[in-house]
Amino acid sequence: MSAPPPQPDASPDRIASGLARLSTVLKQGALRQGSSQQLSPTQQQVLTLVSVRPANSLTLKDIAAHLGLKTPSTSRSVATLVGKQLLSKKTSPIDARAIVFALTPAGRHEAGITTEWPDALLAAIEELAADERAAILRMLIKMIRQLQENGDLPRQRMCVDCDHFHPYAYANPEQPHHCDYVGAPFGDRELRLDCNEQQFAPEHHRQPRWQLFINGQPPKEIA
Ligand code: SF4
Structure with a gap:
């Protein structure tokens, strides 16, 4: 059987496959660095987002919009994070009808773990x-x-x-x-x-x- 003809360009599926391998390293790193809180990927995304925004600046709607999530699932994740005392909530200082969120000290610690990139990936990037x-x-x-x-x-x-x-x-x-x-x-x-x-x-x-x-x-x- 003859070998497939060489492709003139890197095909989209080959690039997607390369990206998928990198995402495996990301997932493995997240598991190794391990959150003691056993957060779901969505909860980690919420925590990461709140950690990079000014405290008490994001409403539930803002979080859902930025992460491209539906409001009910965002609401469940945020409620879990508040229940675990990783997020605090209060009335917005600029809109009394809105509730905004901030990291608690425990949430800041957890976000530090969650947002840490795997060493293996950083080392590979540094080689470039x-x-x-x-x-x-x-x-x-x-x-x-x-x-x-x-x-x-x-x-x-x-x-x-x-x-x-x-x-x-x-x-x-x-x-x-x-x-x-x-x-x-x-x-x-x-x-x-x-x-x-x-x-x-x-x-x-x-x-x-x-x-x-x-x-x-x-x-x-x-x-
Ligand atoms: S996003 Fe805008 S404000 Fe921020 S560094 Fe880039 S150009 Fe400047």
Whole structure:
């Protein structure tokens, strides 16, 4: 029997299979680092999200929207975390009708375990050259954004959709982008996937800036 003909490109299923192998390392790491609380994946996601947002800033609806979950299942996970005394709840300081959540000291400890990446994965990433890491980050951003645009992921707080983001504002290839919020240039390796200061850009800014970002250089008319 003859060997299958070589494929000109890496096929999507081969890449998906590679990603699935990486996700196995993530799952194994999560089990090894082990939460004494035996949290479900959804409960871990909720804890991780609350840990990276300002305390008492997220309502149940916010948590569900960010994680792309249905409100009843989010409600059950949050109730469990409150019951385990990992989350506290109180009335929102800016809306008396809303309940917001924060980590308790035990929740902060647990979130530290939950958000710790497996050593094996970090070591493998550290083996990559700096430009390879920057290229992977860029590819991940493209995939995440595509999933977001297709409605398969909730809206993310990434630089590439931020109104403060100006791709290829500078000629310096190391730091070609500009962030209005910090008023400084930055490079691909510093692109953020979840920034507290992100301000989702209106479509008439977001789409042209995205095209500029993926094309890698200013279009001729404004270069
Ligand atoms: S504010 Fe945050 S998300 Fe926006 S461009 Fe600056 S670093 Fe990126």
